[in-house]
Amino acid sequence: MHGKATKKITCDTRKELHAVLNLQSVGNMDIRTTPTPIIGQIETTSGTVAVLSTTWRWKDIWGSIKIRWSVGRMNYSVTPGLYAVGSPDQNSKVFVTGNYKLSVDHLRRALSGMNAWILVLNTKGINVWCAAGKKTFGTDELVRKIKFLDLAKIVTHRKIIVPQLGATGVSAHKIKEQTGFTVIYGPVRAADIKDFVDSGLKATPVMRTITFPLVERLKLIPVDLFYAKYYLLIIPSLFFIIAGLNSKGYSVDLAISNGVHAVVNLFAAYLSGCALTPALLPWIPFRRFSLKGIIIGLLTGILLFLAGFLGSSFLELISWFLMIGGISSFMAMNFTGSSTFTSLSGVQKEMKTALPLQITFAGIGLIGWIISRFM
Amino acid sequence: MNGLIYLKDVVTLELDAEKCNGCMMCTIVCPHEVFLVEDRKARIQNKDLCMECGACELNCPEDAIHVKSGVGCASGIINGILRGTEPTCDCSEPGGSSCC
Incomplete structure (x- = not known):
């Protein structure tokens, strides 16, 4: 049900894995997906979960430059669903993000060296903050994903870490009412996640404040x-x-x-x-x-x-x-x-x-x- | 925030301190430190820093906060005028204009 040893997969099995992930995802299936580097897989009660690399390839860096220049910006997305970094088990933390590829890329890089689950909501390829404003990164979608993936069986704890800028779309007390999960708001910037985890999931005022340097x-x-x-x-x-x-x-x-x-x-x-x-x-x-x-x-x-x-x-x-x-x-x-x-x-x-x-x-x-x- | 403050006295943010139970959620979700909780009661300390994102209203379990939330985005407002709808940026539609 949890954290079995990951195995390296080849290009051939990658296609298959994508099919499994596609079956898992809820919502719009017409979005073009830009694959993230998958380095293994884990079996869970809810099906096979892909293990993501925590480093950026040249392709990821190049992609992040291209979208800043409006090249393919509207199709830079990841298939929604559950992913893993490291080899998470039923005690591992769950980090929520949207399915804009750059959001997933920043999160997986920030989780380097950790064992954690990544819950990718279907935000139609939009970043967390903008999607939260439209409520696609929102209470309803988060509840839907928690129930659909049966998250309560994958982890034994009842905490999910939501990026603070997602709070514009997510109502923590409603998530608690509807799923039993307690929302913990993480820092504004993914780069602060390590410090946030090290300090026992406490975001300092600096981590919570948005700047515009x-x-x-x-x-x-x-x-x-x-x-x-x-x-x-x-x-x-x-x-x-x-x-x-x-x-x-x-x-x-x-x-x-x-x-x-x-x-x-x-x-x-x-x-x-x-x-x-x-x-x-x-x-x-x-x-x-x-x-x-x-x-x-x-x-x-x-x-x-x-x-x-x-x-x-x-x-x-x-x-x-x-x-x-x-x-x-x-x-x-x-x-x-x-x-x-x-x-x-x-x-x-x-x-x-x-x-x-x-x-x-x-x-x-x-x-x-x-x-x-x-x- | 190094001189980056928007217009004075325009924000629609309102807090009913009577209802507040001091849970601190508003101070946690606000990205601009608008709220301060003292003696288990919230108060607004930096109203002009509010960007009306609405996170505090949505996360207040006592329904003590009200704000007309939306995106402070000129092209979103123009979209709204052109379509006769509420201000909306169309970032979520492929080929849509490029705000946020």
């Missing part, structure tokens, strides 16, 4: 770079075409010379909002992200002006400042979704004034710039 902000920037998706090609192309207009008709030479400046200005505005502002976030004055974005947009505009990219006429200059400010402000405001400290009420309040202004700035700027073509 530079390195974390930088990791989230690439995802936002692709916010505009194919518009990143369409809009600059349109500017290129419009740049050729003048009072005498159309000039391809003009389109090329002015078009290059226009495209540089647009990308600079975009990047000042979705890369520069997030990176410099705590050091830019004002609390509103939209205002932070305007300030960085203004500085970007000044640099572009000094470089001679904002055109020759006063109208063109003003138009570019309005467009750069509007775009930078909007993209900066968009980073509220990536941040770890903005509230829904706050963002709603901010947007009520910011969004109409951003649209007005960008709209008037665009009209002004088009008019300036003919002057």
Whole structure:
């Protein structure tokens, strides 16, 4: 029923093992799965459980880089169900996570050297915190998995360790009522799990607090770079075409010379909002992200002006400042979704004034710039 | 939190200290140390740090905490406006926009 010796498996048996695991999982079976490195298997009363490696392969590292750049980000998932690290038995701890592969990867690496069970909920391939907000990492799914896998037979204790950021979806007292299991909230960061276990499952205030240091902000920037998706090609192309207009008709030479400046200005505005502002976030004055974005947009505009990219006429200059400010402000405001400290009420309040202004700035700027073509 | 504080006086968080039994769950689940429990009664010490995630409300066995929870995400709010629904980020749908 528990912790039998693990045996090395070959590529051939891996396929079979996947089939067993697939039978175990509940819910959406249409999700594409990205296999995690399996190094053995354990027989339990609920069936065969795969033993996961606690180290990252190059493939895992490469995968974690790719998804930051939005490559295959929506299909980076693991089959939900029960997994093991080391050779756990009926006394081993149970750690709960979501089936986003990066979540599982961080957890299995943090459990290196331990014997433990990993209970992977079906969060549709989404990380724990975001999934908890949608309640897919939630009370109902956790209860369902505990009952379906008959966890009460696999372990004799009645404790499950849930990541603290999962608390947005999980109600500890309801889990206790419905399954008899006591939820213990673990640290925010998987890297603190070892200390948390060593100190007898006690999370210190530092382990419980979420921060947003530079390195974390930088990791989230690439995802936002692709916010505009194919518009990143369409809009600059349109500017290129419009740049050729003048009072005498159309000039391809003009389109090329002015078009290059226009495209540089647009990308600079975009990047000042979705890369520069997030990176410099705590050091830019004002609390509103939209205002932070305007300030960085203004500085970007000044640099572009000094470089001679904002055109020759006063109208063109003003138009570019309005467009750069509007775009930078909007993209900066968009980073509220990536941040770890903005509230829904706050963002709603901010947007009520910011969004109409951003649209007005960008709209008037665009009209002004088009008019300036003919002057 | 090194200068990262959002807007003042907007948060919908409310605590009914009368109902509190001092179980400490709110201090355990809150990622921003909003609550403090003294003499077996919780109180709100850093209201402006609250990000309305709703973990405290969900984990309060006495139903003493109320907050209009949601995600502080501008593109989620725009999605909600466009679809005529509550603010929602569509991270869970393949090909959806990329918030959180």
